[in-house]
Amino acid sequence: MxxxxxxxxxxxxxxxxxxxxxxxxxxxxxxxxxSKDVRQEKSVVRKSLGEALKVHRTQCKMTQEFVAETIGVSRQAVSKWENGVSHS
The missing domain is CATH 1.20.5 (Single alpha-helices involved in coiled-coils or other helix-helix interfaces)
Known part of the structure; x- marks a missing residue:
């Protein structure tokens, strides 16, 4: 039992x-x-921030390599940011 x-x-x-x-x-x-809408919104924000970075960088006549060395990241990271590819 x-x-x-x-x-x-x-x-x-x-x-x-x-x-x-x-x-x-x-x-x-x-x-x-x-959360699909949130993920899409983050993608748009990432893209627009990257575009702003690229516009500012080119207006100041800076290369991706110069920006990367200045802030301590790789040139590829700057390229990914500008193209909205980075997932961080």
Whole structure:
């Protein structure tokens, strides 16, 4: 009798844990699905900031290499920023 009661309690605990994890997974998926607009907006902002960087850099007659060395990054990083490719 004690073993079956113990097994029922353990089963209920595992069921609660499973339902809790399933709930968290569903909520995370819903949040990801609804974040599409935010991801697109970040992409637009990244692109516009890169364009502003490029315009300012060219107006000041600076090379990507000069900007990169000045701020301590690679020239490729500056290029990615200007083209809106960087994911950081």
């Amino acid at each position: 004690k073993v079956t009661v113990f097994m029922i309690i353990v089963g209920i605990i595992f069921l609660c844990i499973f339902v809790g994890l399933l709930t968290l997974i569903v909520r995370a998926l819903l949040k990801y699905i609804h």
